[in-house]
Amino acid sequence: MSAPVLTEAEHITWLRVDVGLAMSARREAARLAKRIGLGADRVSAVEIAVTEAATNLQKHAVDGALALRVTRSGAHAAVEFVATDTGPGIPHLPSALADGTSSTGTLGVGLGAIARLADVFDIHTLPGRGTTVMAQFWAGAEARREEPAGIDAGGLTRPIGGEELCGDTWALRSAHAPGTAPADGGAASGAGPVLAMMCDGLGHGPQAARAGEVAREAFRGTRHTRPQQVLQDLHRALKGTRGAAIAVARLDFAAGSVEFSGVGNVSGFLVEDGRRNSLLSVPGIVGHHMPHLRTFTAAAGPGSAFVTHSDGLSDRWSPESFPGLFVRRSTVVSAQILREAGGRRDDIGILVVKATRA
Ligand SMILES: [Mn+2]
Numbered sequence: 001m002s003a004p005v006l007t008e009a010e011h012i013t014w015l016r017v018d019v020g021l022a023m024s025a026r027r028e029a030a031r032l033a034k035r036i037g038l039g040a041d042r043v044s045a046v047e048i049a050v051t052e053a054a055t056n057l058q059k060h061a062v063d064g065a066l067a068l069r070v071t072r073s074g075a076h077a078a079v080e081f082v083a084t085d086t087g088p089g090i091p092h093l094p095s096a097l098a099d100g101t102s103s104t105g106t107l108g109v110g111l112g113a114i115a116r117l118a119d120v121f122d123i124h125t126l127p128g129r130g131t132t133v134m135a136q137f138w139a140g141a142e143a144r145r146e147e148p149a150g151i152d153a154g155g156l157t158r159p160i161g162g163e164e165l166c167g168d169t170w171a172l173r174s175a176h177a178p179g180t181a182p183a184d185g186g187a188a189s190g191a192g193p194v195l196a197m198m199c200d201g202l203g204h205g206p207q208a209a210r211a212g213e214v215a216r217e218a219f220r221g222t223r224h225t226r227p228q229q230v231l232q233d234l235h236r237a238l239k240g241t242r243g244a245a246i247a248v249a250r251l252d253f254a255a256g257s258v259e260f261s262g263v264g265n266v267s268g269f270l271v272e273d274g275r276r277n278s279l280l281s282v283p284g285i286v287g288h289h290m291p292h293l294r295t296f297t298a299a300a301g302p303g304s305a306f307v308t309h310s311d312g313l314s315d316r317w318s319p320e321s322f323p324g325l326f327v328r329r330s331t332v333v334s335a336q337i338l339r340e341a342g343g344r345r346d347d348i349g350i351l352v353v354k355a356t357r358a
Pocket of ligand 1: 200310311312346347
């Protein structure tokens with residue numbers, strides 16, 4: 001039996017702003033909603049909400065994009081969209097969320113409707129820099145607003161221009177050894193330790209994506225719960241593939257500790273109180289050349305966030321330049337960092353994990 005996988009990167013459809021955005025976003029959202037078994041009324045809710053978000057981007061955003069995917073938490077599934085733009089920002093968020101009042105004619109139109117329709121909604125806006133809006137629609141009422149084992153994890157991947165498949169991927173699972181995990185995956189006992197992986201398959205395109213898929217399969221199946229041992233399993237599994245840069249972290253927010261081991265250009269950070277602690281990787285290629293592994297440990301207080309990303313993002317971002325961001329949902333944190341630190345000449349992968357606040 002494998003340790004329970006809490007959540008993994010899913011295929012994302014990225015839609016750029018053009019005249020057809022609202023229509024294509026609506027169509028894709030409906031397709032995903034039907035696929036996870038949402039009822040007709042919830043399919044309509046997803047369609048209305050994503051149309052509002054897309055129309056907003058079309059009218060007001062500079063360099064906007066809409067990401068659509070199925071997101072999973074254990075056995076539960078949701079349709080999720082993330083609308084992100086570089087633009088004016090929303091100067092007065094509360095009135096924008098109050099819908100149809102003073103927000104008329106600004107980027108905030110329709111936000112109140114999206115917030116009411118969605119099971120989970122979050123937003124972060126930086127005046128003069130940009131905004132990220134996130135909305136989730138869960139299948140099954142009991143899954144709504146439920147957190148996997150006290151953890152809020154959210155990541156984003158985006159392939160380099162011209163490619164359909166992404167070589168960057170991530171996964172999160174319980175750090176209990178197989179066979180010893182509680183039947184509920186740890187949900188009853190609060191935030192149990194978790195293992196997080198960020199993988200950058202070498203190059204890009206189908207072969208890089210294949211390396212990522214092999215890494216995820218091995219990550220699901222490993223019996224180990226410590227980063228270095230997990231990396232050794234990934235190394236064995238990735239022989240015969242292109243290889244990858246991979247970081248694995250063991251995050252125990254309840255105990256206040258993080259262990260991090262990385263090979264190749266994958267960044268790891270612990271963010272707390274506006275400060276960023278770098279966790280270092282060593283040079284090498286998982287699947288080809290394993291260096292002598294090292295594990296870095298850091299204290300992770302209950303309000304801290306673990307951030308890991310591939311070299312498709314610049315590592316020069318700083319938490320102080322994102323006021324108010326790190327208390328938002330992890331997917332929103334990922335999207336705002338991606339928006340400002342992500343380049344266009346490589347696959348991109350970013351994952352943020354933190355404990356949910358009691
Ligand atoms: Mn890369």
